[in-house]
Amino acid sequence: MAPSLHSRPFLLLFVLLSLSILCMRSLDASEPYLTLDYYASSCPSVLEIVRKEMECAVLSDPRNAAFILRLHFHDCFVQGCDGSVLLDDTITLQGEKKASININSLDGFRLIDRIKNKLESECPGIVSCADILTVAARDAVILVGGPYWDVPLGRKDSTTANYDLATANLPAANEDLLSIISKFLYQGLSVTDVVALSGAHTIGMARCENFRARIYGDFKGTSGNNPVSNTYLSNLKSICPATGGGEDNTAGMDYVTPNYFDNSFYHLLLKGEGLLNSDQELYSSLFGIQTKGLVKKYAEDSLAFFQQFSDSMVKLGNITNADSFSTGEVRKNCRFVNT
Incomplete structure (x- = not known):
């Protein structure tokens, strides 16, 4: 679909040749770090506290669900799910929040702070920020109509962050399919995980800066010349002008619900109306034989x-950094390492 795919066919060979190496980077979920009853005796009310705070937040503003889900994803793709994305910059630490892919796309930090404060009052020094974010992401999905899953717990908070890895590891809005797949494979996630986790874009908004190239590029080519799609495209162009600013204007990634x-x-995606290039690539890319089939499957079967x-999401949440278990901690404040 995209010219970039035609100009980089070598990526297909790269992905195929790298599969065996990438898949050797197994998820640490196989290691006995995380358990469902981790806080059963030390903080038995943890799940209830997180749930109540998330209920209040999502009832107040449904966008909070998307904020927390995105925050969790951006955390896990850098050093594993270790709360590193929550760290503020200090004199001695450069956080991930100001990385180009994060600086204008992340929110929900104050909500995590609020949950942390509640838990510190109830169970001081017990529940990690990484665990809070993982549970909150699950609850966020449930509160806007999504599925439930069990969340293994016991993560430690990293004492480091990685600004450079945030840019290198996280998929970008205008990225091509093979590059996105390779980033997921590096995390131990499959092509099926790519398509399923992309479904998180059924909630939340995208900034004009991230969909401008798509709507002034191949949107017409994928959506065809039908009145409904043309009206949608005209509306998007009114939100996001080709030139002259508007970078912070937003549109729903799923304008229907x-x-x-x-x-x-x-x-x-089946109608060619994906807002982000990275999303539409799942269905329209020349290399998306497997992803196209999965898009059709999930469109036809919501239960699947x-x-x-x-x-x-369990696999995503179980991406752990072995170093965090040996050198990590339970932060008192999610924005700063303990002193």
């Missing part, structure tokens, strides 16, 4: 999508 977790995102999304 932007605040409800369902499978309508995949229906938009929900089941796979749950499984893929």
